[in-house]
Amino acid sequence: MTNHWIDIKNTDCALIIGSNAAEHHPVCFKWVLKAKEERGAGIIHVDPKFSRTSARADFHVPLRSGTDIAFLGGMIKYITENKKYFDEYVRNYTNASFIVSEKFGFKDGLFSGYNAADKSYDKSSWTFETDANGVPKKDPELKHPRCVFELLKQHYSRYDLDKVSGITGVSKEDLLNVYETYAATGQRDKAGTVMYALGWTQHTVGVQNIRTSAIIQLLLGNIGVAGGGINALRGEPNVQGSTDHCVLYHILPGYLALPRANWPRLEDYHRANTPVSNDSMSANWWRHKPKYMVSLLKGWFGDNANKENGFGYDWLPKGDKGGDYSYLYLFDRMYKGKIKGGSIWATNPAQSVPNSNKVRKAMENLDWLSIAEIHHNETTDFWHRPGVDPKKIKTEMFLWPSCHRAEKEGSISNSGRWVLWHWKATEPQGQSKSMGQIMVEIMNKVRGLYQKDQGVFPEPIVNLDWPANYEAENITKKINGYFAQDTEVKGKLYKKGQQVPSFTVLKDDGSTVCLNWLYAGSFTEEDGNKAKRRDYSQTKLQEKIGIYPNFSWCWPVNRRILYNRASVDKNGQPWDPKRTVIQWENDKWSGDVPDGGWSPLASGKGRYPFIMQKEGHGQLFGPGRQEGPFPEHYEPIETPVKKHPFSKQLNNPCAKIIASDADQRAVPDDPRYPIVLTTYSLTEHWCGGGETRNVPWLLEAEPQLYVEMSQELAAEKNITSGDPVIVESARGRVEAIAIVTVRLRPFNVLGKTVHEIGMPFAFGWTTPGVGDATNRLCVSAGDPNTTIPEFKACCVNIRKAEKVTEINL
């Protein structure tokens, strides 16, 4: 989140879209309701299905899965045409005034530079005209025909009410209602918050969904202010922390890039990844990347990393340029026999990755598999699942008992970037151990083997700075970072081994160690482990908006609202003094930690507010994504229509689509699969359901796999509530119990009726008789920026079942 959970109470309008917050983040909803009760905030819920979130919203707007960009594109058009944007903010804090290169173009669904052969763009034309110093030229009047603002208006001129209504299935009335209500937050003393979750990310246009909302929030001046922001409601119980530590193929801790084969040396890596800006008013914070990378390498290899050996850069694996090593590709390669062995920790891919039949089959090709889990599930026991003969499956299995969270101590990071400590209640039960301890032991055994017997390329393994045992707080300290030699900082002497006070002292010369620059400042000599803090004191200014600066610690540097320099004018005075985030008075900032301590812009010594962007401005025109600098509507990979009104390009031209004999797909408007399926979680079950199905009363509350459908569809198929049904896609079939409900309504899409149904995915065969993986239906296609699969839209058909074997009736 750019903001944080409690801040939601400060909003004037919550746009909840691609999320069912009341059911999947239940406890946070009190802050939405508080905004409503105490400030009269509006709540808008945009989601295909009516749910408990909708029941508490002022209005619910159902839209067809996968049409959010059309929906929001219409809002951008509305905002610009009706001049609802916050003019001063847009002119000064966004790149609206930047002049785009004349080589840039857009025609019929494609931007300039598309290469159809490898489905990617040469982005060199997505750039700005620059002056002699390489700084983008600007037209502050926003009149130049190629200024970003003009191009933005041009791009969304096609997103009129007729077209948007036709493709989304939302009435023009509902569209205008949402646009008018939300656009009202463009006033300087109003703030709107966008709350989204996997309803947005799980699409082949997922990142562009979020980009569209970022454009809207920038136009309305809602970034950096209390009650505003782009607020991802993160799912998993330390997914924020695990994302920050980048347990992801393409990045290293602190969001540094994975080294690639075309950057053979550390200098090449630094040069390719460190942005340069000659605008002295732009902080361009990522220019400090080399310091963070070297400090990380020192953390990994200790004294074995030095300037001469590029701090161990050579020992790191290099991905192919453009290589994708994510889940979808991993399981495809596994299916094709290219993966020999690996480990799975506290995750259940046999339930939660698309095309489960293929995933489960793929695992049979592994020679060995190590799993750390708290209980058996569909992944640990894939080798004797219904319908297979274990005597034909070679996979050697190692199953490690992982202890429960309450049996270990450590820190986790919540969705609002707060780093929180949890204490150890008891020793781990039985022989269970923490996953940290298990990882430490495995690596120590492997290191022992390499130390004894060399083997292939032993250097990175034997040179690792690795503990003998897992002691959480030792790692917490290393994550914050410490000095590798005696260092003086502003007159204070830090000895070798002492904690660094913040990331501003990290260096690229090997004198500092830091496992994650974002967390520097979280565990200091002065204040100890700040994740443990439970101090409720706030200044009056802070208390007004509920910042809690002394409860735990958040990254970066305990700044609770990101980009908060955009919440003030150039004199450092808040747009809305009733919800001050920061304020310049008596020659200093008060309130939250300012996003850069420089004095206000008017002093001549300030910096533009968007300090993580190279040019310091919020990006309306965003040249960094794979499929375009402006979001554009494309249909989901499996779609009930053959064309849409915005262009001839039906689908995302860069979408990642996996091809194999197990990955059959529906064609557009496929008569075999005319119904749109969306999938979602439940309140009583967690995701794939592995853990929660083991709690008797949670299972009693939600006992079996069901499919929700409209009364109209049920009548068509002669189905009544409680009937067992078969839902089928090009990839598999799933048994479920029908729920016929008003919560889903048919959509009128381009003049024809399109039905949408919804299914949870919490039920698996290891709990007998409750149903099995919904993901046997879903499609192996992903977003080109993240490769997150399109769980939220695929095409299916449904019929009454004569007999079912997966569900006890």
Add this chain to the structure above:
Amino acid sequence: MKLTRRTFIKFTGLGAASAALVQLGFDLSPAETYAAELKIRGAKEVISICPFCAVTCHFIAHVKNGKVINTEGDPGYPVSEGALCAKGAAMSAMINSDHRLLKPFYRAPYSDRWEEKSWNWMMDRLASRIKETRDKQFITEKNGQKVNRVDAMFHLGSSQMDNEECALVHQANRALGIVHFDHQARI
């Protein structure tokens, strides 16, 4: 005295509930009799965090004789103010579930069952498989460029891990040369 939630928490804190209530002016005798029968009497209170969504509600674990006998919401966490959803409310059931794996298990190739094996034996066996696979499948160079990686091995998970565990897992996997490295954030 004016009783705000903050005052209440300040006085009751952890484990000092009854003394504080007397200070606040309550007559405890009937309550004391009732409390003598409460299962959490005399228990140690430890704060942990729900392992489900990223609201990260805190809970208080009541511990007696080395066992968690009760869990409930922690009012000291400003985001939840003591609330828990159905999953968080079931925490003690999950901690003490019969379904929990409490021993390591091994499955031999082509076997139809899990076997109990010693932790040490399994560790040695797994480490040797890791080394054997890595040594055999390691790719030093590809298309004339140094890659120093092993595509044939992978790691998945986990957003269930603490920050400290994630940091170590990342370090270890890159040292092994693994690029098929992913977890729930991408799902």
